[in-house]
Amino acid sequence: MLICLVLQQYRTDLNSMWDKIELKPKQSRKKGQTWAREYLESLIVELIELKIKAKNENNLVLYNQLQNSLIRAHEVQKELNEKLKST
Numbered sequence: 001m002l003i004c005l006v007l008q009q010y011r012t013d014l015n016s017m018w019d020k021i022e023l024k025p026k027q028s029r030k031k032g033q034t035w036a037r038e039y040l041e042s043l044i045v046e047l048i049e050l051k052i053k054a055k056n057e058n059n060l061v062l063y064n065q066l067q068n069s070l071i072r073a074h075e076v077q078k079e080l081n082e083k084l085k086s087t
Helices: 003-009 016-020 029-055 060-086
Strands: none
Touching: 029 060
C-alpha cells in the first residue's frame, strides 16, 4: 500500500496536515463555502476508507494514525461550520 510506504519512509504525522490546510475560496464567497465543505467531506470519506483498509490489513500503526487524523478532520470541519454560520 503506497500510503504505508510513505508513512514509514518519511514518518509523516497526518495530524500536522490539518493545521496547514487552507480552505480559502478562489471564487465568490458562496461558491467558496460550498467548495470548502465538499472538499473537507471528500477528505473525510477517503480517511474513513483508508482506516477501514488499514484495519482489514491489521496495520495498527496506520490505523491509529488515520483514527487520530479523522478526529482532527472532524474538529476542522466543526470549526469551518461555525465560521460559516457566523458570516
